[in-house]
Amino acid sequence: MTVPTAPTAPTAPTAPTASPAATAGPAGARETPEAVFDAAVAADERIEPRDWMPEAYRASLVRQIAQHAHSEIIGMQPEANWITRAPSLRRKAILMAKVQDEAGHGLYLYSAAETLGVSRDELLDKLHTGRQKYSSIFNYPTLTWADVGAIGWLVDGAAITNQVPLCRCSYGPYARAMVRICKEESFHQRQGYEALLALSRGTPEQHAMAQDAVDRWWWPSLMMFGPPDDESSHSAQSMAWKIKRHSNDELRRRFVDICVPQAEALGLTLPDPELRWNEERGHYDFGAIDWAEFREVLKGDGPCNEQRITQRRRAHEDGAWVREAAAAHAAKHGEATR
Ligand SMILES: [Fe+2]
Numbered sequence: 001m002t003v004p005t006a007p008t009a010p011t012a013p014t015a016p017t018a019s020p021a022a023t024a025g026p027a028g029a030r031e032t033p034e035a036v037f038d039a040a041v042a043a044d045e046r047i048e049p050r051d052w053m054p055e056a057y058r059a060s061l062v063r064q065i066a067q068h069a070h071s072e073i074i075g076m077q078p079e080a081n082w083i084t085r086a087p088s089l090r091r092k093a094i095l096m097a098k099v100q101d102e103a104g105h106g107l108y109l110y111s112a113a114e115t116l117g118v119s120r121d122e123l124l125d126k127l128h129t130g131r132q133k134y135s136s137i138f139n140y141p142t143l144t145w146a147d148v149g150a151i152g153w154l155v156d157g158a159a160i161t162n163q164v165p166l167c168r169c170s171y172g173p174y175a176r177a178m179v180r181i182c183k184e185e186s187f188h189q190r191q192g193y194e195a196l197l198a199l200s201r202g203t204p205e206q207h208a209m210a211q212d213a214v215d216r217w218w219w220p221s222l223m224m225f226g227p228p229d230d231e232s233s234h235s236a237q238s239m240a241w242k243i244k245r246h247s248n249d250e251l252r253r254r255f256v257d258i259c260v261p262q263a264e265a266l267g268l269t270l271p272d273p274e275l276r277w278n279e280e281r282g283h284y285d286f287g288a289i290d291w292a293e294f295r296e297v298l299k300g301d302g303p304c305n306e307q308r309i310t311q312r313r314r315a316h317e318d319g320a321w322v323r324e325a326a327a328a329h330a331a332k333h334g335e336a337t338r
């Protein structure tokens with residue numbers, strides 16, 4: 001998912017770009033590489049890794065794709081917490097598949113970032129040392145089984161709202177990765193909805209558990225769209241480059257409009273007394289978001305920030321032997337086929 005809230009990372013991409021030599025335009029005039037790039041973006045064409053691109057475009061993509069990749073793999077933690085305690089074999093199998101999907105999303109995205117000339121090691125190091133962010137939603141705890149349903153419905157649902165427009169992102173490898181990711185996120189959203197529906201229609205205790213999870217996840221899921229448009233430092237440039245297609249507030253409104261009827265169908269209440277249909281605007285009005293909480297969690301003071309990053313670092317260290325074995329195997333295989 002994409003949460004365009006992290007400060008710009010001081011990334012210095014190193015990949016060589018395609019020759020910046022001027023090319024002949026249609027009228028025989030010499031076109032600068034910038035003009036070729038601008039024309040491709042204006043014509044809704046894809047920018048590919050070997051094409052010339054402005055350094056700021058490359059750096060912005062690295063920041064966004066890395067943050068997205070980090071969110072996918074950190075996002076495995078809160079749900080993995082419930083794999084061993086899933087209420088049935090069916091639920092356990094579904095949850096395992098979902099958590100594995102998130103690992104796969106991380107892999108596609110790190111690969112997309114690598115096409116911009118950064119290594120996965122470098123990106124992981126930045127995550128582990130706090131120099132790149134992940135979505136702050138994953139710094140909240142999963143207290144009950146219903147949280148797995150609420151995450152699927154709301155967090156994966158918000159991710160889809162954010163990511164479907166990214167399938168048309170101007171950078172080819174990111175856009176293509178997003179197509180498959182969105183298909184899988186759609187499954188995640190439905191499994192969450194279905195799990196919540198089962199609880200909502202269950203015993204009074206199960207219904208209360210579902211309602212409590214929705215009460216806790218609703219507001220953080222609205223924060224996933226990032227700060228309001230007038231405070232979002234990256235939005236305008238990202239939209240001009242057609243990396244982003246819609247503003248944070250626009251996507252947030254769209255998400256609220258989708259969720260309200262779904263909550264009614266679930267028999268659950270969204271925890272916002274100000275939520276009501278606005279005939280004039282054709283959208284639901286909703287209450288004020290607690291941006292102070294958002295900033296606290298983003299800067300590292302959320303309920304689980306430390307736990308998440310500690311666990312990630314430990315998993316990385318525990319996996320060192322796998323990376324070494326894979327590298328040794330690749331070296332040996334390379335020698336054998338030489
Ligand atoms: Fe994902």
Ligand SMILES: [Fe+2]
Binds near residue numbers: 102156159184185188
């Ligand atoms: Fe997902």
